[in-house]
Amino acid sequence: xxxxxxxxxxxxxxxxxxxxxxxxxxxxxxxxxxxxxxxxxxxxxxxxxxxxxxxxxxxxxxxxxxxxxxxxxxxxxxxxxxxxxxxxxxxxxxxxxxxxxxxxxxxxxxxxxxxxxxxxxxxxxxxxxxxxxxxxxxxxxxxxxxxxxxxxxxxxxxxxxxxxxxxxxxxxxxxxxxxxxxxxxxxxxxxxxxxxxxxxxxxxxxxxxxxxxxxxxxxxxxxxxxxxxxxxxxxxxxxxxxxxxxxxxxxxxxxxxxxxxxxxxxxxxxxxxxxxxxxxxxxxxxxxxxxxxxxxxxxxxxxxxxxxxxxxxxxxxxxxxxxxxxxxxxxxxxxxxxxxxxxxxxxxxxxxxxxxxxxxxxxxxxxxxxxxxxxxxxxxxxxxxxxxxxxxxxxxxxxxxxxxxxxxxxxxxxxxxxxxxxxxxxxxxxxxxxxxxxxxxxxxxxxxxxxxxxxxxxxxxxxxxxxxxxxxxxxxxxxxxxxxxxxxxxxxxxxxxxxxxxxxxxxxxxxxxxxxxxxxxxxxxxxxxxxxxxxxxxxxxxxxxxxxx
Amino acid sequence: xxxxxxxxxxxxxxxxxxxxxxxxxxxxxxxxxxxxxxxxxxxxxxxxxxxxxxxxxxxxxxxxxxxxxxxxxxxxxxxxxxxxxxxxxxxxxxxxxxxxxxxxxxxxxxxxxxxxxxxxxxxxxxxxxxxxxxxxxxxxxxxxxxxxxxxxxxxxxxxxxxxxxxxxxxxxxxxxxxxxxxxxxxxxxxxxxxxxxxxxxxxxxxxxxxxxxxxxxxxxxxxxxxxxxxxxxxxxxxxxxxxxxxxxxxxxxxxxxxxxxxxxxxxxxxxxxxxxxxxxxxxxxxxxxxxxxxxxxxxxxxxxxxxxxxxxxxxxxx
Numbered sequence: 019x020x021x022x023x024x025x026x027x028x029x030x031x032x033x034x035x036x037x038x039x040x041x042x043x044x045x046x047x048x049x050x051x052x053x054x055x056x057x058x059x060x061x062x063x064x065x066x067x068x069x070x071x072x073x074x075x076x077x078x079x080x081x082x083x084x085x086x087x088x089x090x091x092x093x094x095x096x097x098x099x100x101x102x103x104x105x106x107x108x109x110x111x112x113x114x115x116x117x118x119x120x121x122x123x124x125x126x127x128x129x130x131x132x133x134x135x136x137x138x139x140x141x142x143x144x145x146x147x148x149x150x151x152x153x154x155x156x157x158x159x160x161x162x163x164x165x166x167x168x169x170x171x172x173x174x175x176x177x178x179x180x181x182x183x184x185x186x187x188x189x190x191x192x193x194x195x196x197x198x199x200x201x202x203x204x205x206x207x208x209x210x211x212x213x214x215x216x217x218x219x220x221x222x223x224x225x226x227x228x229x230x231x232x233x234x235x236x237x238x239x240x241x242x243x244x245x246x247x248x249x250x251x252x253x254x255x256x257x258x259x260x261x262x263x264x265x266x267x268x269x270x271x272x273x274x275x276x277x278x279x280x281x282x283x284x285x286x287x288x289x290x291x292x293x294x295x296x297x298x299x300x301x302x303x304x305x306x307x308x309x310x311x312x313x314x315x316x317x318x319x320x321x322x323x324x325x326x327x328x329x330x331x332x333x334x335x336x337x338x339x340x341x342x343x344x345x346x347x348x349x350x351x352x353x354x355x356x357x358x359x360x361x362x363x364x365x366x367x368x369x370x371x372x373x374x375x376x377x378x379x380x381x382x383x384x385x386x387x388x389x390x391x392x393x394x395x396x397x398x399x400x401x402x403x404x405x406x407x408x409x410x411x412x413x414x415x416x417x418x419x420x421x422x423x424x425x426x427x428x429x430x431x432x433x434x435x436x437x438x439x440x441x442x443x444x445x446x447x448x449x450x451x452x453x454x455x456x457x458x459x460x461x462x463x464x465x466x467x468x469x470x471x472x473x474x475x476x477x478x479x480x481x482x483x484x485x486x487x488x489x490x491x492x493x494x495x496x497x498x499x500x501x502x503x504x505x506x507x508x509x510x511x512x513x514x515x516x517x518x519x520x521x522x523x524x525x526x527x528x529x530x531x532x533x534x535x536x537x538x539x540x541x542x543x544x545x546x547x548x549x550x551x552x553x554x555x556x557x558x559x560x561x562x563x564x565x566x567x
Numbered sequence: 568x569x570x571x572x573x574x575x576x577x578x579x580x581x582x583x584x585x586x587x588x589x590x591x592x593x594x595x596x597x598x599x600x601x602x603x604x605x606x607x608x609x610x611x612x613x614x615x616x617x618x619x620x621x622x623x624x625x626x627x628x629x630x631x632x633x634x635x636x637x638x639x640x641x642x643x644x645x646x647x648x649x650x651x652x653x654x655x656x657x658x659x660x661x662x663x664x665x666x667x668x669x670x671x672x673x674x675x676x677x678x679x680x681x682x683x684x685x686x687x688x689x690x691x692x693x694x695x696x697x698x699x700x701x702x703x704x705x706x707x708x709x710x711x712x713x714x715x716x717x718x719x720x721x722x723x724x725x726x727x728x729x730x731x732x733x734x735x736x737x738x739x740x741x742x743x744x745x746x747x748x749x750x751x752x753x754x755x756x757x758x759x760x761x762x763x764x765x766x767x768x769x770x771x772x773x774x775x776x777x778x779x780x781x782x783x784x785x786x787x788x789x790x791x792x793x794x795x796x797x798x799x800x801x802x803x804x805x806x807x808x809x810x811x812x813x814x815x816x817x818x819x820x821x822x823x824x825x826x827x828x829x830x831x832x833x834x835x836x837x838x839x840x841x842x843x844x845x846x847x848x849x850x851x852x853x854x855x856x857x858x859x860x861x862x863x864x865x866x867x868x869x870x871x872x873x874x875x876x877x878x879x880x881x882x883x884x885x
Contacts, residue, residue, distance in 0.1 A: 118680045119651045121590065121713075122739065130742060142741070208760045209724035215842040216857075243726060244578035246750035251580075251609075254847075271749040279612055385751040391577060413844045414605045415580035416720045421756060507748075 067471045068290075068330050073481060073546050081481045081511045085133075088483065092132030129505070137487035138164040140502055146173060149182035150190040151522035155499060174497065178527050180517045181501035185358040185474055186445045187522025188389035188429055195432075199424045206420035214406070218417035226423045229430050230394050234364060235374045238403070239396035241426075242411050243418045245353060245383030246272040248393030251410035253349070254280040256379070257318050262302050264295065264346070265320040268328060273320050273351060282318075283308070289328070292336045295319070299344040317346035323355030323366040323382075327508055327516070329469020329477050331359070334370045338377070349379040357387025358474050363433050363446040369472070390425045392418045449474060449521040452528060456519050459532050464545035468514075476517040478535075478544075485542050486513045492541070496534050568699055570709055572738065573731035576746050577753040579718025580606045582728025583686055585746030586716050587655070588614035589739060590684075595651045598632060598681065600624070601850045602662045607655060607686060608849060613745075616653075620849075623663065626671045629654070633679040652681035658690030658701035662841075662852045664799025664806045666694070669705045673712075682713040692722025693804055697772050722768075725761040727753045778804060778862050781869060785860050788873035794884035795876075798855065807841060807855035808876075810884075817845075820854045823883060828856060830879045836872050 139160060147154040155174045158167045182189065202222065212218035223241060230239035242248040253276030257263060261282040265273060267289040277284050285302075288294040299317070306313050319341060321332045332350070341348050352365045360368030365382070367374050374380070380396040395405060406412055433442035453474045460467050466479040480486050483504060490502045504513040519528075539545045576582040587610030591597055595616040599607065602623040611618050619636075621628040640647035654676065656667045669685075676683050687700045695703030700717070702709050709715075713736055718728035730737060740747055768774075779802055786801040789808065799806030813820050821840065828838045841857045858876075860869070 114677070118682065119648065121651065121682070121736065123649075127739075134742070203756075207724070208757065209720055209726060211720060211724065212839070213842065216839040217837065244581060244746075244750065246746055247578050247581050250584075271745055275613060275745060279609065383751070391751055391754050408844065408846075410605065410609070410844060410847065411580070413842050415578065416726060419726050419757060422754060 066331075066333070068469060070328070070330075070468050071466050071547060073466060073479065074548065077481050077546055078511055081483075084482050084484060085510065088133050088136075092128060095132060096128070133483065135164055137483065139167070140487055140490040143499075144169075148189055148191045149179055149184055151179055151184070151187060151520055151524075151527060152176045153179045153182075153499065155494070174494070177494070177497045177499045178523075178531055179499050179520075180531060181499050182520075183354070183386035183518050184389070184520045184522065185354075185387045185449055185518065186363075186389075186429075186433070186442075187520050188387070188445075190389075190522070195428065196425070198428055199421050202424040203421040208419055208421065210417050210419060212416065213414055214412040214417045220417070220420060220423075222420050222423040222427070223417060226418075226427050227394075229427055230396055233430055233434060234367075234380055234396050236380060236396045237399040238401075239380075239394050240402050240405055240409075240412075241384075241392055241394045241418055241423070242409075243392055243416055245385055245391070245393035247411055247415060248381060248383070248395060249273050249351065250276040250279060251415065252381075252395055252405060253277055253320075255405060255408045255410060256280075256349075257282045257316055260307065260314065261316040261318065262314045263318050263320060264298055264302075266290070266322065266325075266332075268325050269320060269322060270326065270351065270353070273322070277320065289325075290330055290333055292333060292340065295337070296340055299340060299346060303344055317344070319346055319348050321348070321350055323350060323352035324359065324470075324473050324475055326354055326475055327477060327503065327514075329467075329473045329475040329516075331355070331366060331369070331470040331473050334366055334372060338372060342376075347378040348376075349381065350377055352380065352382040353393075354386055354473075354475060356382040357433060358446075358449060359472060361446075362443065363387070384422075384426050388426050388429045390422045390429070392422060392426070445521040449519065452519045452521065452523055455525075456517070456528055456532070459528075460535070461547065463532075463536055463539060464547045465535070465539060466547045474519045476519060477514040478517065479512060479514045479546070480542075480544055481511060481513060481546075483513060485544060486515070488542055489515055489538060489544070492538055493534060498531055498534055568709065568715065568731045570715070570731040570733065572734040573729050574737050574740050574744070574747065575753055575758070576728045576730075576744075577751060578726065578746065579688065579720045579728040580609075581746035581750070582718055582730060583607055583716045584610040584613065585744045586714065586730050586740060587611060587684070588745065589743045590714075590736075591616045591651065591653055594649075595653065596636060598629060598652070598654045600656055600660070600667070602660050602852070603655065603657060604661050604686075604688075605844070605848065607657075611655075623660070624665055624667060626668060626675070629672075630675060633675060633681070637679060652679070653684055654681050655684045655686065658685055658687040658694065659803055659805075661689055661805065662807075664803040666690070666701060666704070666800055666803070669701055669707055673707060676711070683711070684714045684716065685712050687715055687717040688721055688728075689803070689805060691717040692768060693775070693778065694802065696775065698722070698768050698775050719761050719764075723761045723764040725757045725764060727757060727761065774862050778860070781860050781862065781864065781866075784866065785858065785869050785873065788870065789858065789876065792877045792880050795856075795880050804860045806858050807852075808858060809853050809855040813853065817854060824854055824856055826883045827876070827879050830883065831875055834875050834879070836875050838876075 144156045145153050146156050155177050157170045157172045157174055159170055160167050206220065210218045226241055227239045230241065231237060249272035257280045259281045263277045263282045263284045265277055265284060265286055267286055285298050287298050302314060302317055319337065321337060324331055337348060356365045357363045359366060362368065367377060378397055379401065381393065383393045384390045431437050435442055453472060457467060457471055457476060460478065468477045469475065480489055486502045486504055490500060493500050500515050500517065502515045508514060576585065583606045591614045593615040596619065597611060597616045598619050598621060599611065600623055601620050619632050621632055654672065656672060659666055672683060690701045692698045694701050697703060702712060710733065714730055714732045716730045719725045730740060742748065782804050783801045786797065786806065789797050794811055795808045796811045797806055798809055810820055810823065824840050828840060831838050838856055838858065841855050843851060845851060
């Protein structure tokens with residue numbers, strides 16, 4: 019069986035040699051071989067290529083102009099609506115409550131009413147099949163310009179799915195391998211009805227937690243029912259007043275909420291910028307707390323593995339070096355990177371070839387790569403034991419549903435190769451191949467694509483709000499489903515379409531999508547990139563490898 | 568629920584904790600009951616509004632606070648015109664097992680112009696003729712309540728939560744509810760289970776009367792236990808058993824109750840202590856054992872449970 023750069027699996031059994039630590043310079047830990055480090059040679063030798071190209075000036079001007087015209091029209095329409103000339107389709111306050119203080123500020127809803135409403139049909143589209151590589155979308159039409167929708171009853175079948183987080187292609191319809199999930203459903207039922215500390219800990223949870231700990235190469239793990247809630251309920255349990263949180267500019271809303279709820283001081287550093295982070299760390303260590311000048315009780319750095327809107331991967335070796343120098347703690351949110359990067363899918367730590375013992379708190383979700391729902395926190399045993407007692411979620415929120423836990427167990431065994439096949443490994447390699455192919459073709463075509471070359475989240479910049487809508491609608495007509503994102507999830511002028519490459523996509527599907535994107539790019543004129551394309555032909559187009567005479 | 572619109576969240580805790588910050592921002596005023604559950608407290612913390620607590624189920628205290636607020640408003644009418652006022656109550660309180668006095672609340676709402684958010688996690692599927700909750704129980708028009716939030720983890724035996732109300736109110740959460748926009752949606756399996764459960768509720772409305780019977784029975788049966796007092800109304804399916812005289816130290820109370828729970832477990836009755844995070848709660852309820860009833864338990868089982876608890880309590884406490 020092939021040895022995929024790490025020796026994770028050998029004939030279906032894991033080598034567990036904790037006792038014998040050094041075998042001729044190599045270190046075995048849970049079957050992962052780490053070559054002995056020599057002076058100056060680190061394990062990490064992949065080039066780290068990230069690009070965030072800026073758009074040409076005329077594009078930005080037109081974008082702002084577009085928003086400006088939209089706003090003007092918005093004011094005009096509001097005026098017409100208020101003076102009764104135009105019929106108002108929006109929901110209004112009850113008659114009896116008209117003299118209450120208005121529930122929404124007028125301006126809060128301005129954006130929703132006037133700009134978002136025009137292109138609202140591109141979001142909240144219901145689907146009616148499993149979100150695999152192809153799926154079915156319910157057709158809906160609007161008679162009154164997106165104020166209300168009506169389902170025609172028809173279903174658009176076989177739409178290529180470039181929007182769901184389905185990195186390993188595991189969010190698929192029922193097949194025989196899912197029979198364990200069905201058995202668990204029949205034995206345990208669905209709802210748990212209690213919190214972890216009261217009556218909600220099942221043996222399935224224990225099994226899952228042990229498996230997660232083995233997967234990540236850490237001592238212990240704890241699972242929760244929802245990914246968002248994992249962050250927002252555990253960060254307050256770990257840090258409190260008198261602690262400092264250094265969080266990345268583009269952190270997810272759950273991290274921001276967790277940081278705010280904890281009551282600690284929050285300082286933000288520029289996205290993936292190590293100089294900015296170092297400056298903040300130095301200031302924190304030198305000057306201490308703002309008024310009393312005492313030392314901070316804890317300094318916690320919050321970063322994500324892959325950022326979902328940018329597609330960039332965190333610069334982990336640099337952060338770990340900084341953390342060790344200034345004695346801070348590191349909390350890494352691997353929602354998108356677990357299961358999708360790294361030679362065996364173990365996340366960014368494996369991607370960079372680093373030691374899991376350097377990271378203090380691992381957090382991740384099971385929604386993206388595992389086709390289930392929920393989140394986990396893993397790390398040292400005393401950390402996890404502390405969380406079992408003091409986490410808000412353990413005391414007040416219900417635990418994970420048993421069939422969902424069984425699905426995650428099944429998938430994790432597949433990825434780790436514990437079921438005796440290499441299917442998991444093949445999926446991960448297929449994902450890496452698809453990612454590289456997709457990204458290379460897109461940048462060759464001339465689109466501006468953000469992010470790291472190895473990240474399976476591919477944001478393609480569109481900038482103007484009208485193009486965003488046109489892009490999504492045209493692609494749906496060609497039976498390709500994409501996710502477009504605008505303000506407020508992204509900065510105002512940087513609306514984008516975000517593709518999620520999956521291991522379930524075949525080369526033909528990707529080619530179909532790329533051709534459609536090519537035509538769209540020409541039709542809508544979104545090929546803004548000014549990078550010159552390489553003159554060398556790509557190897558995958560080559561038919562023969564002999565020199566022409 | 569006979570409302571215009573509803574929105575589904577994938578986790579019960581996140582439902583109310585995301586709904587409150589979507590409407591109530593910094594500078595708004597929220598009147599909350601002291602016995603509100605932890606999820607509400609977290610939602611309030613995330614919203615950064617001004618919080619005014621009133622004593623549990625005490626309408627006079629609430630009226631006093633509302634009057635004070637009115638006086639403040641008259642001093643500063645411009646500010647008053649933009650600060651929103653909310654009253655957040657639970658239908659059936661999880662920490663005490665009592666029902667909120669909804670008719671008086673609605674009267675106060677119209678008198679002082681505040682909006683009511685009702686949290687029906689325990690009362691949905693329990694109170695009311697058809698299980699529609701505390702509004703049906705008291706016979707109040709559902710449009711009077713601005714937002715009803717409930718989680719599907721108690722009565723519907725699924726995972727997740729929902730908020731329902733008028734479209735005017737609920738539609739706003741589709742763009743500004745954090746647990747809705749920034750989080751994964753509910754797995755179809757759990758949604759299908761909830762749909763089935765709702766169908767069952769609609770087809771057999773008789774189960775609510777049966778549940779009420781059983782609640783009353785267990786309430787009566789647990790009344791006479793020496794050393795433990797029953798906290799909760801007779802129609803509530805989740806009651807608390809607290810020590811009649813506390814030993815003064817919370818830890819020792821907790822140990823005693825844990826003894827009772829362990830011995831009951833040995834005799835085949837599964838009970839649990841109500842767990843709280845002691846450092847985080849604003850008003851920590853006294854330690855108690857939570858007793859929950861379901862429709863499926865037969866009368867003999869209820870009798871056996873009551874007598875076991877009674878025996879164990881006598882051995883441990885005396």
